[in-house]
Amino acid sequence: MTNTIPWELYRSLLAVLQEGSLSAAARALDLTQPTVGRHISALEAALGQTLFTRSQAGLLPTDAALALRPHAEAMHSTAAALERMAHGLGSEARGPVRISASEIVGVEVLPPLLAPLRDRYPHLEIELLLSNRVQDLVLREADIAVRMTPPQQDVLLAARVDDAVIGLYAHERYLQQHGTPTTLEALAGHALIGFDTETPFLRSAAQRFSLWQRANFAWRSDNDLAQRALLRAGAGIGVCQTRLVQPGSGLVRLFAQEFALPLPTWVVMHADLRSSLRCKVVFDALVQGLRAGPAVG
Amino acid sequence: MTNTIPWELYRSLLAVLQEGSLSAAARALDLTQPTVGRHISALEAALGQTLFTRSQAGLLPTDAALALRPHAEAMHSTAAALERMAHGLGSEARGPVRISASEIVGVEVLPPLLAPLRDRYPHLEIELLLSNRVQDLVLREADIAVRMTPPQQDVLLAARVDDAVIGLYAHERYLQQHGTPTTLEALAGHALIGFDTETPFLRSAAQRFSLWQRANFAWRSDNDLAQRALLRAGAGIGVCQTRLVQPGSGLVRLFAQEFALPLPTWVVMHADLRSSLRCKVVFDALVQGLRAGPAVG
DNA sequence: TATTGGTCATGCAAAAAAGTATAGCCGCGG
DNA sequence: CCGCGGCTATACTTTTTTGCATGACCAATA
Numbered sequence: 001m002t003n004t005i006p007w008e009l010y011r012s013l014l015a016v017l018q019e020g021s022l023s024a025a026a027r028a029l030d031l032t033q034p035t036v037g038r039h040i041s042a043l044e045a046a047l048g049q050t051l052f053t054r055s056q057a058g059l060l061p062t063d064a065a066l067a068l069r070p071h072a073e074a075m076h077s078t079a080a081a082l083e084r085m086a087h088g089l090g091s092e093a094r095g096p097v098r099i100s101a102s103e104i105v106g107v108e109v110l111p112p113l114l115a116p117l118r119d120r121y122p123h124l125e126i127e128l129l130l131s132n133r134v135q136d137l138v139l140r141e142a143d144i145a146v147r148m149t150p151p152q153q154d155v156l157l158a159a160r161v162d163d164a165v166i167g168l169y170a171h172e173r174y175l176q177q178h179g180t181p182t183t184l185e186a187l188a189g190h191a192l193i194g195f196d197t198e199t200p201f202l203r204s205a206a207q208r209f210s211l212w213q214r215a216n217f218a219w220r221s222d223n224d225l226a227q228r229a230l231l232r233a234g235a236g237i238g239v240c241q242t243r244l245v246q247p248g249s250g251l252v253r254l255f256a257q258e259f260a261l262p263l264p265t266w267v268v269m270h271a272d273l274r275s276s277l278r279c280k281v282v283f284d285a286l287v288q289g290l291r292a293g294p295a296v297g
Numbered sequence: 298m299t300n301t302i303p304w305e306l307y308r309s310l311l312a313v314l315q316e317g318s319l320s321a322a323a324r325a326l327d328l329t330q331p332t333v334g335r336h337i338s339a340l341e342a343a344l345g346q347t348l349f350t351r352s353q354a355g356l357l358p359t360d361a362a363l364a365l366r367p368h369a370e371a372m373h374s375t376a377a378a379l380e381r382m383a384h385g386l387g388s389e390a391r392g393p394v395r396i397s398a399s400e401i402v403g404v405e406v407l408p409p410l411l412a413p414l415r416d417r418y419p420h421l422e423i424e425l426l427l428s429n430r431v432q433d434l435v436l437r438e439a440d441i442a443v444r445m446t447p448p449q450q451d452v453l454l455a456a457r458v459d460d461a462v463i464g465l466y467a468h469e470r471y472l473q474q475h476g477t478p479t480t481l482e483a484l485a486g487h488a489l490i491g492f493d494t495e496t497p498f499l500r501s502a503a504q505r506f507s508l509w510q511r512a513n514f515a516w517r518s519d520n521d522l523a524q525r526a527l528l529r530a531g532a533g534i535g536v537c538q539t540r541l542v543q544p545g546s547g548l549v550r551l552f553a554q555e556f557a558l559p560l561p562t563w564v565v566m567h568a569d570l571r572s573s574l575r576c577k578v579v580f581d582a583l584v585q586g587l588r589a590g591p592a593v594g
Numbered sequence: 595t596a597t598t599g600g601t602c603a604t605g606c607a608a609a610a611a612a613g614t615a616t617a618g619c620c621g622c623g624g
Numbered sequence: 625c626c627g628c629g630g631c632t633a634t635a636c637t638t639t640t641t642t643g644c645a646t647g648a649c650c651a652a653t654a
Binding site for chain 4: 032034038
């Protein structure tokens with residue numbers, strides 16, 4: 001295998017896949033369209049595969065190109081992580097740190113923890129990558145992750161912090177109108193707010209609380225923020241992390257004994273990044289803050 | 298972040314780290330020494346970090362360069378995986394497939410399984426990556442892995458196959474000379490063959506068989522092949538996968554009831570690679586072969 | 595139907611990167 | 625102590641790559 005394919009070509013490949021045309025890719029890469037076109041041609045020649053079927057309305061990627069896309073994306077992630085790391089290797093905590101977390105944690109929990117940090121280290125740049133899909137730290141899409149699943153790779157540095165606790169809630173307004181259920185079974189008659197697509201975690205939760213299944217939900221959303229907005233609007237009964245419920249919000253906890261789902265929580269980082277002062281600073285702050293039991297802002 | 302650092306520079310960085318000098322890196326990359334030198338200079342300028350302290354006897358990498366090395370290696374792995382995948386995207390099973398497995402599995406189990414496969418698909422190229430360290434499939438160091446740990450990433454496609462079973466063995470010659478232990482406790486007086494460095498799996502094994510600890514071993518090696526060679530040479534009592542012991546080898550199983558450690562075994566592949574015919578072919582062959590209960594060759 | 599805004603392909607000049615050759619420095623061994 | 629083989633750094637030339645300008649094509653729209 002002559003390993004002489006310039007890596008630049010992969011970057012162009014990715015840009016064309018992302019942007020859909022040579023011209024758009026050229027704009028994104030700050031190159032010109034002929035250049036990107038030549039890159040693609042060179043790559044096709046080197047790989048012995050047709051990557052795009054040319055058309056004037058843009059390029060149509062072949063199956064081959066689509067199959068290669070994840071690899072190109074991985075290279076991009078890695079390159080970005082490399083730059084990120086290099087950007088603050090000095091003795092000062094400065095430069096970008098990417099944190100992956102769920103949307104609701106990123107919105108409600110992290111900001112009050114991180115704001116004072118930036119006061120101490122004004123040159124820190126915090127990037128929040130919020131999604132419920134578990135970001136792949138190994139692929140370097142993020143530097144630090146706040147996760148509800150146990151860390152799986154031994155190249156990762158993990159610190160367990162306080163469990164989040166999922167409780168069952170409803171707005172007092174809803175309870176006034178529809179009554180307060182007195183047994184778990186009675187929940188069946190209520191407007192339940194739940195998830196839309198099933199995940200492994202939800203499957204295991206459904207085993208403990210058999211009612212908690214998609215078919216029983218009057219409201220379905222995978223967006224935790226939307227679920228909480230529905231709760232606040234008095235739309236029905238749903239779940240929420242207990243630490244996110246502020247007193248005076250009108251939300252009432254139901255079945256506090258029977259319905260309490262602890263979520264083991266970890267802060268995870270690449271072991272590599274220990275040498276990066278700014279990552280370490282953020283990691284430590286997250287661990288400490290999440291152990292202190294943060295209040296909602 | 299001006300994301301305009303040419304990826305080529307990372308490749309040169311890696312080569313210099315691996316080879317230890319600009320000249321050697323240039324040879325490895327099939328470039329010239331001034332070119333590689335310019336690459337490093339450009340990278341240092343772009344990253345704002347000194348990567349090497351120049352000296353005439355070669356370059357000494359700074360901490361920064363060492364910190365960046367894993368990233369550069371990841372890019373290299375990914376690029377290689379991309380090429381590998383592209384190399385056989387056609388409708389035929391041809392091209393390279395990298396299989397990661399433990400040394401002993403790669404030596405004893407896989408060859409008889411894979412040999413007939415290459416008869417059917419003569420254009421397959423099989424690369425065996427044998428090490429006891431769990432290869433990171435996510436980093437694309439290999440396409441397929443035979444593992445004794447549960448698959449951890451959901452981007453991976455895994456098939457569980459027959460458990461390997463670890464048994465306790467000694468050569469009949471050894472037993473004639475030293476006697477056959479009748480109780481597990483009696484093992485303490487024998488020449489035990491065991492591991493050298495502790496791993497998580499070994500820690501858990503030691504809990505079940507308290508004798509199985511480093512301090513008690515007369516022979517220590519992390520190399521399973523060496524351990525088996527010691528067994529065969531009558532050096533003492535040690536463990537071995539039961540399926541690797543051929544009748545007539547002179548090895549006698551001890552405490553077959555009490556000492557039997559099943560090793561759950563998986564064949565794992567990137568989900569991506571399903572679209573790669575040659576990977577799928579090898580994957581299927583491994584799964585089928587490892588379910589049939591292979592005999593040792 | 596003619597125009598506009600988008601695409602890709604191609605010829606040619608300019609710029610950027612490569613290679614070549616050479617000089618200088620160091621350590622080692624006869 | 626001097627030559628040899630390793631290394632890096634620099635001036636210069638050559639090659640490669642890029643950018644620019646342009647032409648052709650298509651689709652949507654006035």
